[in-house]
Amino acid sequence: MNLNSAQTPSTADDWKQLIAKTSQPQMIFRRLLVWIAVAMVSAVPSFLLAIVSGHQNWPAYVAMLLGILLFAFMLATISASSRFRDRLERPFVRRSMQIGFGLRILASLVVPIGFSLDMFPGMLTTMAGRLVAAGIGLDLDGFLITFLQTLIQGSLLNIEILLVVAGARVFQIAFLTWRPRSEDACLKCGYHLEHANPHAGAACPECGSTAGPIGQNQDWVDRVSLTRLSLSLIAGLLVAFSIQGAIGMVTALVSENFG
Numbered sequence: 363m364n365l366n367s368a369q370t371p372s373t374a375d376d377w378k379q380l381i382a383k384t385s386q387p388q389m390i391f392r393r394l395l396v397w398i399a400v401a402m403v404s405a406v407p408s409f410l411l412a413i414v415s416g417h418q419n420w421p422a423y424v425a426m427l428l429g430i431l432l433f434a435f436m437l438a439t440i441s442a443s444s445r446f447r448d449r450l451e452r453p454f455v456r457r458s459m460q461i462g463f464g465l466r467i468l469a470s471l472v473v474p475i476g477f478s479l480d481m482f483p484g485m486l487t488t489m490a491g492r493l494v495a496a497g498i499g500l501d502l503d504g505f506l507i508t509f510l511q512t513l514i515q516g517s518l519l520n521i522e523i524l525l526v527v528a529g530a531r532v533f534q535i536a537f538l539t540w541r542p543r544s545e546d547a548c549l550k551c552g553y554h555l556e557h558a559n560p561h562a563g564a565a566c567p568e569c570g571s572t573a574g575p576i577g578q579n580q581d582w583v584d585r586v587s588l589t590r591l592s593l594s595l596i597a598g599l600l601v602a603f604s605i606q607g608a609i610g611m612v613t614a615l616v617s618e619n620f621g
């Protein structure tokens with residue numbers, strides 16, 4: 363038994379042993395952090411619309427925050443499930459999901475675009491809230507109605523995103539040729555480790571990385587330390603909120619002076 367093999371894996375099998383499997387609760391927790399950040403950035407236009415339309419009290423703010431956290435938790439549980447992770451490997455699914463949620467984040471960053479996307483679902487949500495509030499005699503801007511509206515608006519926005527995901531997938535199936543991710547490709551540069559070197563784990567002959575083949579690595583979200591994941595998300599949130607704040611202020615100034 364070579365003691366060094368624990369630190370410096372030299373075969374593909376050693377890599378498999380080296381990488382500790384992340385437990386399911388850990389996977390859900392890490393994805394929850396990611397989805398909370400994604401949901402918070404994505405929710406900003408609808409949050410502003412809700413404030414403009416009168417939900418200006420603490421119970422309403424708490425209801426919206428709880429609704430957003432609930433969506434983040436649902437998305438985290440779904441994306442940590444092995445069934446979902448298997449589906450990600452089907453032709454074009456992973457990239458279509460990235461396109462759908464990526465475009466949603468971009469639209470939310472450019473607040474006026476987010477506004478116009480959320481306006482129509484927002485009108486449906488407002489109508490539904492009014493109907494229920496009138497039906498059971500609840501305060502239109504109170505906790506319960508706002509929470510219900512957050513769930514409706516969040517569902518509508520996720521349906522919008524899934525339509526984009528489906529569209530992106532159909533487009534790619536129609537016009538692109540599917541090339542599955544190779545399990546033997548170097549994680550850093552994509553070089554085929556298996557063909558070049560039987561000691562696949564040692565170092566990539568192309569880029570020198572010891573990251574090993576894709577097939578034996580976990581997703582970034584599971585691989586990095588919790589500290590690094592948290593700091594990256596906080597940095598991402600700060601950048602996103604700054605962009606939204608700056609674009610939002612410019613939009614407000616322009617509409618005040620020319621609108």
Ligand SMILES: [Zn+2]
Pocket residue numbers: 548549550551552553566567568569570571
């Ligand atoms: Zn490489």
